[in-house]
Amino acid sequence: MTPVLVVGGGPAGSSCAWKLASAGVRCLLIDKDEFPRDKVCGGALSSRAAGLLINSGIISTAELDRLTEKTHRTLSLWNREDLLNSYTSDNHPIRIISRMGFDNFLLEKAANSGAEVITGETAVSIDSSIIRTSSGRSIRYSYLVGADGCSSFVRKTCFGRSGRKTGIGLECFLPLSEVNNLTDGLHIHFRYLPYGYLWAFPGREKICIGAGVVGSKASPSDVASALKDFLETRGISASKHVMKAASIPSLSLHKSMGAGQIFLAGDAAGLVDQVSGEGIGHAIESGFLIADAIISGGDRKTMLIRANKGCLGTVRQSEFYRHLLFSRLTEKLAMSKLKESETFSRAYWNLISGSQSYNDMFLRLLTRSG
Ligand SMILES: Cc1cc2nc3c(=O)[nH]c(=O)nc-3n(C[C@H](O)[C@H](O)[C@H](O)COP(=O)(O)OP(=O)(O)OC[C@H]3O[C@@H](n4cnc5c(N)ncnc54)[C@H](O)[C@@H]3O)c2cc1C
Numbered sequence: 001m002t003p004v005l006v007v008g009g010g011p012a013g014s015s016c017a018w019k020l021a022s023a024g025v026r027c028l029l030i031d032k033d034e035f036p037r038d039k040v041c042g043g044a045l046s047s048r049a050a051g052l053l054i055n056s057g058i059i060s061t062a063e064l065d066r067l068t069e070k071t072h073r074t075l076s077l078w079n080r081e082d083l084l085n086s087y088t089s090d091n092h093p094i095r096i097i098s099r100m101g102f103d104n105f106l107l108e109k110a111a112n113s114g115a116e117v118i119t120g121e122t123a124v125s126i127d128s129s130i131i132r133t134s135s136g137r138s139i140r141y142s143y144l145v146g147a148d149g150c151s152s153f154v155r156k157t158c159f160g161r162s163g164r165k166t167g168i169g170l171e172c173f174l175p176l177s178e179v180n181n182l183t184d185g186l187h188i189h190f191r192y193l194p195y196g197y198l199w200a201f202p203g204r205e206k207i208c209i210g211a212g213v214v215g216s217k218a219s220p221s222d223v224a225s226a227l228k229d230f231l232e233t234r235g236i237s238a239s240k241h242v243m244k245a246a247s248i249p250s251l252s253l254h255k256s257m258g259a260g261q262i263f264l265a266g267d268a269a270g271l272v273d274q275v276s277g278e279g280i281g282h283a284i285e286s287g288f289l290i291a292d293a294i295i296s297g298g299d300r301k302t303m304l305i306r307a308n309k310g311c312l313g314t315v316r317q318s319e320f321y322r323h324l325l326f327s328r329l330t331e332k333l334a335m336s337k338l339k340e341s342e343t344f345s346r347a348y349w350n351l352i353s354g355s356q357s358y359n360d361m362f363l364r365l366l367t368r369s370g
Helices: 013-020 047-056 062-067 099-112 153-158 220-233 278-297 300-309 309-324 332-339 342-353 360-366
Strands: 002-007 027-031 068-072 075-079 082-090 093-097 116-119 121-129 130-131 140-145 167-177 184-192 196-202 204-212 244-248 262-264
Touching: 002 013, 013 099, 013 278, 013 332, 027 099, 047 278, 062 068, 062 099, 068 196, 068 220, 075 332, 075 342, 082 332, 082 342, 093 099, 093 332, 099 184, 121 153, 140 153, 153 262, 167 220, 184 262, 196 220, 204 220, 244 332, 262 278, 278 300, 278 309, 300 309, 309 360, 342 360
Parallel strands: 002 027, 002 140, 027 116, 075 184, 140 262
Antiparallel strands: 068 093, 075 082, 121 130, 130 140, 167 204, 167 244, 184 196, 196 204
């Protein structure tokens, strides 16, 4: 019997396995891919996510600095090609990491702390506390952690489909030398797509340019043509670059973090901010919270209280506030507010860097104290 089986070795699964093993709980982590593996992602790591990693002890500041390609403090917000505002933050930087190296590092941390890690092993069936894998293994578990990403096999098999439409992100990486004007900080271009945006996130040698929508009527081909327009406006031929797409989850309508002996973390739980698309920090936080719940004998109630104050609460708030930024009725007002005053671009930075909650931000903007 394996006390804890973690399916998925992304940030959610590795953080969970690391914390469990560090507390002396025996756990096995399986991932369908061989590592290092890549993940379609802009690689923006919020200050909040960096704080979670460093404060937990899974990574030191020096190690995170080594994994960081670039640290950004400046954000430019655009209404399509019209500059609304640029904001430079004194603190709460956003780091750009490469998911290949970052995820591999966290998985190694989990293994070094005593978790058993098997890569190249896919979970293919689940039946009364037994998981069967692609190589024919049968693994009996006491607790199962589904950290297997947006299309989570664990979630679908144990709880059915999430009942929510997934979003989509499409991106490419270009050498910095091929791009003009986008390398001075983070850039976000609204209104190319409904309920989504285009981004340009410069790293050390390359820049990630992408487009994403969540809970939007936009189709994959709408997302692709928005990205193509954006690139071609800058004289970059879209067909010369490899584009990679991946789904972006929304919260399930019920049992977001699982039920009974089965826990769901990260994208499998739908823990992605519906305004910014941030998911790495929420994956790490949910992995830690689940580990704590298992260490304390399956205390789901405390876990949910903590999650509601943290990742789960933030994602729920983002589901509400996204309509203020993106809905047809309010988006023009939102764009004019962002243009009119730095207060709003500062608020946006605070949200994406994770230094302020949506509710706090909204209250401050209403009272104009922030
Ligand atoms: C285009 C795009 C850009 C994004 N940009 C950002 C960003 O800049 N910043 C940010 O914070 N977030 C971003 N996100 C979101 C972020 O990538 C995810 O939220 C994050 O990767 C979630 O981590 P996870 O561990 O839950 O899942 P994942 O990182 O997806 O890991 C899941 C793991 O499970 C494994 N797996 C899947 N099925 C099985 C199975 N049946 N058996 C065994 N293993 C399995 C997979 O191989 C994978 O390694 C972006 C997402 C997209 C699509």
